[in-house]
Amino acid sequence: MTAPTSAYRLAYMSSEPVIELRGLRKSYGDHEAVRGIDLTIERGEIFAFLGPNGAGKTTTVEILEGFREASGGTVSVLGRNPWNAGARWRERIGIVLQESSAEGGLTVHECLTLYAGYYRHPRSVKETLALVGLEDQADQRANKLSGGQQRRLDVALALIGDGELIFLDEPTTGFDPSARRASWDVIAGLRDLGKTVFLTTHYMEEAERLADRIAVIADGQIVAHGTPETLGGRDHQQSVISFTLPDTIGVDALPQQLAVTGERNQTVSITTASPTKDLNTLTGWALEQGLSLDDLKVSRPSLEDVYLSLTSETASGKAAI
Numbered sequence: 001m002t003a004p005t006s007a008y009r010l011a012y013m014s015s016e017p018v019i020e021l022r023g024l025r026k027s028y029g030d031h032e033a034v035r036g037i038d039l040t041i042e043r044g045e046i047f048a049f050l051g052p053n054g055a056g057k058t059t060t061v062e063i064l065e066g067f068r069e070a071s072g073g074t075v076s077v078l079g080r081n082p083w084n085a086g087a088r089w090r091e092r093i094g095i096v097l098q099e100s101s102a103e104g105g106l107t108v109h110e111c112l113t114l115y116a117g118y119y120r121h122p123r124s125v126k127e128t129l130a131l132v133g134l135e136d137q138a139d140q141r142a143n144k145l146s147g148g149q150q151r152r153l154d155v156a157l158a159l160i161g162d163g164e165l166i167f168l169d170e171p172t173t174g175f176d177p178s179a180r181r182a183s184w185d186v187i188a189g190l191r192d193l194g195k196t197v198f199l200t201t202h203y204m205e206e207a208e209r210l211a212d213r214i215a216v217i218a219d220g221q222i223v224a225h226g227t228p229e230t231l232g233g234r235d236h237q238q239s240v241i242s243f244t245l246p247d248t249i250g251v252d253a254l255p256q257q258l259a260v261t262g263e264r265n266q267t268v269s270i271t272t273a274s275p276t277k278d279l280n281t282l283t284g285w286a287l288e289q290g291l292s293l294d295d296l297k298v299s300r301p302s303l304e305d306v307y308l309s310l311t312s313e314t315a316s317g318k319a320a321i
Contacts (some may be wrong), residue, residue: 016079018043018165018196019064023073026059033059035220036073041213043164046187046197048211050204052311056220057200064198065095065167078165091119094158098170102153104143108134111142111153115160123162131193132156132186148179155186166190168199172206184209204304214303218311232306239275239300241282243268243293255285267295 019041026034034056041047051057062068063075066082066089075081080089102111109125116122129135132152137145142153151171158166168187172180180203187210190197201207207214208228215225216232224232245251245266254260254268258278262269272278275298286293301309 015043017041017076018078019047019198020076021073024060024063024070024075025072026056026063026068027071033220034063034070037217037220037222039215039222039225041196041198043196044191044194045212046191046199046210048199048201048207048214049217050201050207050214050307051217055217055311057217060217061167061169061198061200065093066090091121091161092163092165094161094163094166096154096158096166096168096171098173100154101150102142102157105141107139107141108145108153108156109138112156112160115157119161121162122160125160128156128160131159131189133182146179148175148182151175151179151183152186155183159190163195165196165198168197170201171199172201172203180206204302204307208303216307216310224306224310228303231303232310234301234303234306237301237306238271238273239298241270241272241275241279241296241298243282243296245293246291249289249291255281258282 017040019039021037021039024034024037024039025032037056037060049057049061059068063070064077064082066077066085069083075083077085078089078092082089103114106114108129112125112128116125129138132155134149134152134156137149142150145153155168155171158168171187172183175183184206187197187199197210199207199210211228213225213227214231215222217223226232229235240261245268247266251260251263251268258270258281259272260268261271270278270282279298282293283296
């Protein structure tokens, strides 16, 4: 699909970062909510911003959206300081708030038509309905939609202006698992449209599924950033091999080179930096003994494990990397 363009829009389709923060600070009286953030977000990526309540996440996002003024540092969003960027700049972004509601008395089609009138170069209503999967609900009143459908309408309203940068604040909060996964397809599709997406979420699976890169904020500072695979050194952390031994076999019968780190009711855990090597040793031994190792699996720390470690370390006053 080809989005509508203009000379104005094309002038900004450059390779410069969509968002660039240097030393961003925000204080409320004596309380410093954001304490020197550096962040760069490139065009066309889905970027997840994670952090516990009170970490400075919402304050940072509101500064990026132009709703709050920074106390210090530099802020560039689509080449401008959002606080004084003006109406033309605002046409280039779309926002899905954590809690919002469309005009309930209007149909879905009428809502989109109304919002399209606020922009000089809106996306077509028909195309937007198709993007979020609401074609069948076009003539249904907004207040009669299900929760998942209403959230899709929120996304549609953020897309109708055909902005370059989309802010999604907890877009699937309160969804059942099926509706959440359906929404992930919609969000992932924004990347295919060339949009840059700034996502905040408390669902680690959502961040891992959607994000190209992730940053974690805690106590007003970025404590880690990277891809879902590398965040917090996740790719270098040890793996765990777990399995259940037959009742007739004790842990002491396992090969000595395997470092058993846990055993309960015949379920054994082996923590290892060389999972391929140790798994080969284990399975080779089991085949020689004619044994079956039930529930055999290899796992590494999940993104949630890494996130909790990073934020708990900061909360306890330790340095997080």
